Amino acid sequence: MASPAKGPNLKTVASAVGVSVATVSNAYNKPDHLSAELRTRIFATARELGYAGPDPAARSLRGRHSGSIGVLSTVQLSYAFTDPYCTAYLAGVADAAERYQTSVLLIPLAPRGVSSDEEVRQSVVALRNAVIDGVVIDGIDDGHPALRVVDERRLPRVRSTDDPAGRCVLIDDRAAGELLGRHLAGLGHRNVSVVAASVHAPGQISVAADDGELYPYARLRVAGLRDGLGAGGHVTVMAVGPNRTEDGQAATAEILRREPRPTAIAATSDALALGVIAALRERRAGPGAEVSVTGFDDIPAAVAAGLTTVRQPIREKGRLMARMLLDPSLTQRRIVLPAELIVRTSTAPAPAVTSATSASR
Amino acid sequence: MASPAKGPNLKTVASAVGVSVATVSNAYNKPDHLSAELRTRIFATARELGYAGPDPAARSLRGRHSGSIGVLSTVQLSYAFTDPYCTAYLAGVADAAERYQTSVLLIPLAPRGVSSDEEVRQSVVALRNAVIDGVVIDGIDDGHPALRVVDERRLPRVRSTDDPAGRCVLIDDRAAGELLGRHLAGLGHRNVSVVAASVHAPGQISVAADDGELYPYARLRVAGLRDGLGAGGHVTVMAVGPNRTEDGQAATAEILRREPRPTAIAATSDALALGVIAALRERRAGPGAEVSVTGFDDIPAAVAAGLTTVRQPIREKGRLMARMLLDPSLTQRRIVLPAELIVRTSTAPAPAVTSATSASR
DNA sequence: TCGTTCTAGTAGAACGATACACAAATCCAT
DNA sequence: ATGGATTTGTGTATCGTTCTACTAGAACGA
Numbered sequence: 122m123a124s125p126a127k128g129p130n131l132k133t134v135a136s137a138v139g140v141s142v143a144t145v146s147n148a149y150n151k152p153d154h155l156s157a158e159l160r161t162r163i164f165a166t167a168r169e170l171g172y173a174g175p176d177p178a179a180r181s182l183r184g185r186h187s188g189s190i191g192v193l194s195t196v197q198l199s200y201a202f203t204d205p206y207c208t209a210y211l212a213g214v215a216d217a218a219e220r221y222q223t224s225v226l227l228i229p230l231a232p233r234g235v236s237s238d239e240e241v242r243q244s245v246v247a248l249r250n251a252v253i254d255g256v257v258i259d260g261i262d263d264g265h266p267a268l269r270v271v272d273e274r275r276l277p278r279v280r281s282t283d284d285p286a287g288r289c290v291l292i293d294d295r296a297a298g299e300l301l302g303r304h305l306a307g308l309g310h311r312n313v314s315v316v317a318a319s320v321h322a323p324g325q326i327s328v329a330a331d332d333g334e335l336y337p338y339a340r341l342r343v344a345g346l347r348d349g350l351g352a353g354g355h356v357t358v359m360a361v362g363p364n365r366t367e368d369g370q371a372a373t374a375e376i377l378r379r380e381p382r383p384t385a386i387a388a389t390s391d392a393l394a395l396g397v398i399a400a401l402r403e404r405r406a407g408p409g410a411e412v413s414v415t416g417f418d419d420i421p422a423a424v425a426a427g428l429t430t431v432r433q434p435i436r437e438k439g440r441l442m443a444r445m446l447l448d449p450s451l452t453q454r455r456i457v458l459p460a461e462l463i464v465r466t467s468t469a470p471a472p473a474v475t476s477a478t479s480a481s482r
Numbered sequence: 483m484a485s486p487a488k489g490p491n492l493k494t495v496a497s498a499v500g501v502s503v504a505t506v507s508n509a510y511n512k513p514d515h516l517s518a519e520l521r522t523r524i525f526a527t528a529r530e531l532g533y534a535g536p537d538p539a540a541r542s543l544r545g546r547h548s549g550s551i552g553v554l555s556t557v558q559l560s561y562a563f564t565d566p567y568c569t570a571y572l573a574g575v576a577d578a579a580e581r582y583q584t585s586v587l588l589i590p591l592a593p594r595g596v597s598s599d600e601e602v603r604q605s606v607v608a609l610r611n612a613v614i615d616g617v618v619i620d621g622i623d624d625g626h627p628a629l630r631v632v633d634e635r636r637l638p639r640v641r642s643t644d645d646p647a648g649r650c651v652l653i654d655d656r657a658a659g660e661l662l663g664r665h666l667a668g669l670g671h672r673n674v675s676v677v678a679a680s681v682h683a684p685g686q687i688s689v690a691a692d693d694g695e696l697y698p699y700a701r702l703r704v705a706g707l708r709d710g711l712g713a714g715g716h717v718t719v720m721a722v723g724p725n726r727t728e729d730g731q732a733a734t735a736e737i738l739r740r741e742p743r744p745t746a747i748a749a750t751s752d753a754l755a756l757g758v759i760a761a762l763r764e765r766r767a768g769p770g771a772e773v774s775v776t777g778f779d780d781i782p783a784a785v786a787a788g789l790t791t792v793r794q795p796i797r798e799k800g801r802l803m804a805r806m807l808l809d810p811s812l813t814q815r816r817i818v819l820p821a822e823l824i825v826r827t828s829t830a831p832a833p834a835v836t837s838a839t840s841a842s843r
Numbered sequence: 844t845c846g847t848t849c850t851a852g853t854a855g856a857a858c859g860a861t862a863c864a865c866a867a868a869t870c871c872a873t
Numbered sequence: 874a875t876g877g878a879t880t881t882g883t884g885t886a887t888c889g890t891t892c893t894a895c896t897a898g899a900a901c902g903a
Contacts, residue, residue: 540861
């Protein structure tokens with residue numbers, strides 16, 4: 122990128138008008154520290170010389186404040202704009218930013234697991250160089266190097282998962298998972314498979330030995346689900362790349378190939394759950410018939426799909442996260458938003474116990 | 483927003499290691515201008531002191547380069563994320579930015595016509611203060627003050643409409659409009675109403691006396707449509723707020739109230755066209771039956787709606803606009819992308835001439 | 844006339860980094 | 874040993890602001 126031509130600056134204008142630079146600076150920043158007459162005279166010559174006002178970079182350096190906040194996410198930006206969860210979240214962040222006349226800097230980060238370590242390191246460069254006052258962080262697994270950079274740079278940060286060292290806005294994922302678990306248990310489901318977002322590459326699917334590789338929010342939802350199902354419940358976790366409908370579909374194919382077949386499949390997001398439903402449809406097994414399906418988020422498409430899910434106020438979450446950064450009067454360290462179980466047609470009573478399932482105990 | 487605590491800087495590190503600041507700077511920027519041993523020693527002490535590397539603001543000032551580009555749009559950010567056109571465009575911009583390790587700054591601008599002059603002026607402040615290397619501009623009417631600021635700041639810019647003074651990526655809107663016009667003419671349509679995006683407030687609807695108040699792209703599409711319809715065609719233009727489906731619906735209600743009724747309604751975007759279709763459905767007049775409907779853009783929802791439209795490569799447009807800013811080898815001033823007529827079921831032969839229409843000549 | 848308070852403006856030191864020109868040390872081929 | 878590269882490293886001016894402390898003069902009351 123070509124450097125912009127060197128233009129006029131405070132000094133240029135000051136000497137043209139015949140005053141000091143401080144005075145010109147004041148003309149822009151402290152209107153009442155100089156006479157109105159002088160002020161208009163300064164603006165007139167500024168316009169003449171083509172001076173556009175104080176340089177943002179210099180001002181940021183001097184003032185230690187840039188008027189923009191960063192949005193961190195390992196979701197490919199190009200994908201982020203097509204994902205209903207992401208757009209709702211971003212819209213919320215934008216709401217708050219708009220109100221505080223702040224701009225929003227989208228910082229592309231390579232997701233671990235998908236990209237090579239080198240790519241990840243490379244992608245963090247953009248974060249290192251970003252001129253921002255703080256960051257909101259959503260959907261980044263705990264080990265990502267970007268988090269260390271945020272720390273090192275001492276950037277104020279707000280996360281959407283519990284963060285002992287910092288502030289956060291979140292729902293009680295564990296309790297929400299429990300709602301789902303109890304709902305399923307109440308319908309007689311004992312054998313449940315979970316399709317859970319992990320740091321896996323898209324397309325990569327595996328049975329999760331432990332829950333360590335899952336995203337924090339997914340881990341909590343699964344834990345809650347276990348609690349909710351109670352002692353009689355049996356849960357298998359299928360770890361997939363984060364949040365792509367295709368992966369939910371592929372994971373379901375794999376699940377249905379195994380014995381014992383679960384009577385319900387819970388996904389850690391609606392996007393994945395839509396994939397689960399698609400896979401069932403392919404096999405002429407409508408959701409809610411042989412197999413019940415649950416999601417998480419309550420994105421608009423969930424309504425049409427009849428998906429039982431947990432509604433969380435996504436946009437409100439983004440809005441609050443940004444406000445925490447921008448509004449000094451908002452001093453809470455941790456805000457828990459309400460989540461609500463939405464029961465639709467994708468869940469139904471478990472079918473009578475088959476020989477396969479009873480044999481499995 | 484609280485200023486971050488004052489941390490260590492180049493000087494701190496330099497004196498701790500016992501070298502000059504220039505050397506520490508080189509350790510970060512020119513690895514081969516110092517010995518590997520010294521370099522690792524510098525990094526070690528930097529880590530110890532909690533130094534996160536060169537300060538972005540200072541670097542931007544000195545280097546006249548910030549590593550981020552701005553996206554200008556008068557579409558409310560909160561809405562932008564839900565609009566298929568906008569998200570496709572943003573995804574394209576993000577594609578290119580990602581490849582050049584550049585971040586994307588969304589700059590919220592108040593739309594003229596909707597907001598007060600004061601609000602517009604206020605919103606431009608964010609643009610004034612943005613630390614960016616250039617901007618891509620889409621969907622801003624020619625008179626918006628933001629354009630003057632971009633000029634004054636001498637920011638490199640790429641627009642999506644013809645810009646005599648600058649570079650642009652666009653489709654031939656006029657020719658595309660002509661495609662639609664000829665298609666309609668070929669089906670026997672003579673009396674066509676247009677629902678066109680203008681600087682109007684959302685909800686505000688009026689018959690456009692001339693095309694001056696329309697957005698530039700809309701103006702061209704209407705002009706092309708006129709050409710395509712030929713001498714026998716009769717066009718009424720209904721100006722509405724930009725791109726909201728509800729407005730397309732309301733405008734259609736108004737159109738249908740008037741005599742003579744058009745046999746076809748052309749909208750300057752698919753979003754508006756979906757509103758037209760909704761209005762027709764409300765009146766049990768399916769699109770393609772009594773009244774034909776055309777859109778523009780070919781967003782995903784157009785397929786489901788059976789909408790005849792012009793497909794433009796939206797994402798590719800965003801991608802190229804950003805690349806023009808970031809890739810010095812891309813020197814073209816003006817790039818025209820292909821647009822293609824997609825005929826679906828929303829257009830059909832005009833019904834036999836009714837007394838109302840024949841009376842109107 | 845003095846002392847005090849305003850008003851309108853100024854000088855100069857940061858802010859933190861990078862580029863340029865230069866210098867000392869090392870190395871290689873004469 | 875000499876001359877010339879090459880490698881490493883150093884001072885210092887500069888980017889364009891804003892902030893702190895200060896001053897000259899006017900205004901004002903007593």
